[in-house]
Amino acid sequence: MATTPTFMTGVPELLVLRLLQDREMYGYEIVAAVAEATSQVVTPKEGVIYPLLHALEREGLLRTQRQPVGGRTRVYYGLTSRGVRRLFDLSDDWSRMARAIQQVLRGPTRTV
């Protein structure tokens, strides 16, 4: 009842890093932003996003900033320089992966 669905490994991390490159956001906001940015194709819930944010912060890829807003507290996340580098690395990994798969799906290019 808790499948790791196809092609999802690493995707939440890549998308979160990419979205935070544009602007700082808080967790609850990120959940909605990921869904919106992917046109509902990728929709990781809080149970995925929060642990991910905590892990990325622990690794020094994200930095936080608590901000009280109308009685509640928002935890804003932003990229560190190491986070930016990781985003680049992950993007490259994904591009290589995507190119390799597309290559196979299209089939062998016959040079005859």
Next chain:
Amino acid sequence: MATTPTFMTGVPELLVLRLLQDREMYGYEIVAAVAEATSQVVTPKEGVIYPLLHALEREGLLRTQRQPVGGRTRVYYGLTSRGVRRLFDLSDDWSRMARAIQQVLRGPTRTV
């Protein structure tokens, strides 16, 4: 020491199904074929490929045919009709995924 690396979930399954669409192959051959077809970008070893083949056969997506070749026995795998359908489904899943990610990586298209 056994990481599930980024962007790999479901990829061996997709690639194996796609390669078997072209022609029947045996396990050991598939290991090399996947690496070759992806220009060494994706190189799942026997420990990944064999359990995968067994699972796909159990699910009725692949059918086998044992063939003795020079003292050794090769187990050839071929797609069933359900395997073909699964290949189409997986390909679609991957395309949707890839398009969604590319969309995010490129950033928002400003309509202003």
Next chain:
DNA sequence: TTTTATACCTATCGAAAATAGGTATACATA
């Protein structure tokens, strides 16, 4: 004779997403 290539196999581990909860405040509505 020993090593390398071929050809099959399995057990165990770790990582990561999904599920399914839980806490607490603000606000709208019945």
Next chain:
DNA sequence: TATGTATACCTATTTTCGATAGGTATAAAA
């Protein structure tokens, strides 16, 4: 007033699946 919904945070547990690291056995090459 009470109830429900949206906001905003969190964690524990489960499952899956690729990776590692073995193992067996034959054929061919060094």
